[in-house]
Amino acid sequence: MSREARWQTLLELLVERGRLDVEPAAEALGVSAATIRRDFDQLADRQLLVRTRGGAVQHGVSYELPLRYRTSRQAAEKRRISEAVAELVTPGEVVGLTGGTTTTEVARALTTRPDLATGTAGAPALTVVTNALNIAAELAIRPQFKIVVTGGVARPQSYELTGPLAGGVLGQISLDTAVLGVDGFDPSEGFSTRHEDEAAVNRLLCERARRVVVAADSTKLGTRAFARICAPSGVDTLITDHGLPEDARAALEEAGVEVRRV
Structure with missing residues (x-):
């Protein structure tokens, strides 16, 4: 799975659940926990999520995915x-x-x-x-x-x-x-x-x-x-x-x- 595809999937899961922990996210995507931690850090740098201890939460109350991360839904x-x-x-x-x-x-x-x-x-x-x-x-x-x-x-x-x-x-x-x-x-x-x-x-x-x-x-x-x-x-x-x-x-x-x- 490419990085772009991982990010898209992670953001979609975050919208559905409100919060993601590293280990369940790694299991869902079939990648290592270290990969998910790097993804979370990079997405946080882009202000697409908020990093927490052991995971991530939605960025703000009115969280809305940018268009480019919503293209694969349905x-x-x-x-x-x-x-x-x-x-x-x-x-x-x-x-x-x-x-x-x-x-x-x-x-x-x-x-x-x-x-x-x-x-x-x-x-x-x-x-x-x-x-x-x-x-x-x-x-x-x-x-x-x-x-x-x-x-x-x-x-x-x-x-x-x-x-x-x-x-x-x-x-x-x-x-x-x-x-x-x-x-x-x-x-x-x-x-x-x-x-x-x-x-x-x-x-x-x-x-x-x-x-x-x-x-x-x-x-x-x-x-x-x-x-x-x-x-x-x-x-x-x-x-x-x-x-x-x-x-x-x-x-x-x-x-x-x-x-x-x-």
């Missing part, structure tokens, strides 16, 4: 979800993408569609509006896509631009489809994310779009993140995986959300 499900979302997009549309691991996969899925390989009559194959720096960087090299970046203040955890500058741009444009990544959803509480500034940008994307699509794997069900984005009625379609229980699907559809499990 990877197969996210690929299926992203491909299904990409298929909803019509050539020539203006598409809004928030930040996140699943929306990043949606952006990549859009680049593989043959009918989006070129523009028509001088018009772009797609216009993509995003507040995510990593998505903009990946798509900017595609000449058939017109990329609009919102501006704003960058959050290092998610690479998303937030604040009044982002809102100023979004307030002046119209979207055909907004694709949201979320940290939690619930049939009664709606859709939410961890950071209030991200939620504010997401809400504005929803308001400016004719259609709102949420791309989220089923592990987000029942999670109430800190900042609410919108009620279930604010979303047209949820694309998720088959791990979503039937009763949750029925409750979401009763609330007006079309649910597709892939």
Whole structure:
């Protein structure tokens, strides 16, 4: 296992458990205790955890993994979800993408569609509006896509631009489809994310779009993140995986959300 893979696994375990001791972590990863101690020390140097005697704990109360350490979670499900979302997009549309691991996969899925390989009559194959720096960087090299970046203040955890500058741009444009990544959803509480500034940008994307699509794997069900984005009625379609229980699907559809499990 590479160092990057070990770090990713350790951070995911830390999110699940809140605390990790050296010996159990070494056993879980199949490496020596000395290796885990070095990993803990290096992750602490990067302020991704807090070192304790014999182990490590989460870094702060509002612990949030940077995007690059969350990419392997539910990877197969996210690929299926992203491909299904990409298929909803019509050539020539203006598409809004928030930040996140699943929306990043949606952006990549859009680049593989043959009918989006070129523009028509001088018009772009797609216009993509995003507040995510990593998505903009990946798509900017595609000449058939017109990329609009919102501006704003960058959050290092998610690479998303937030604040009044982002809102100023979004307030002046119209979207055909907004694709949201979320940290939690619930049939009664709606859709939410961890950071209030991200939620504010997401809400504005929803308001400016004719259609709102949420791309989220089923592990987000029942999670109430800190900042609410919108009620279930604010979303047209949820694309998720088959791990979503039937009763949750029925409750979401009763609330007006079309649910597709892939």
